[in-house]
Each structure stands twice: as structure tokens, then as C-alpha cells.
Amino acid sequence: MIKNKIRELRFFADEMTQKELAELVGVTRHTIMAIEKSKHSPTLEIAFQIAEIFGQSIEEVFEYHSS
DSSP states (O other): OEEEOHHHHHHHTTSOOHHHHHHHHTSOHHHHHHHHTTSSOOOHHHHHHHHHHTTOOHHHHEEEOOO
């Protein structure tokens, strides 16, 4: 399972909406919602894009947990 801090990062980025983040990444709001809730794992490219948008390293945004 891949956990993330997207919701927290959006909050501190002037309460960026899921739709705004989705537009910046080039995916749908539903994709961002699923990634944020750990119901969908992002592709490596999307994970890097999200991290870059928030000025974070990928390890600061995403965390892998086995089982």
C-alpha cells in the first residue's frame, strides 16, 4: 500500500482543490481522489509530478507499506 500526504500538502498550498491538482498533473479529479485515499497507486510519473508541484521529494509525499 502506498500512503501519501497529498491532502495535507493541498491544505498548506492555499487549500488547493483536488480539481486544481488534477489539472496541473493532467489527470481527472477522481484519479487524484483515489490516490489521495490510497485506493489507487499513482504511476511513477504522476508521483514525481505531484511531488514536484508541492516542492517536495517523492519520499516526502509518498510512503510504501507492505501488507
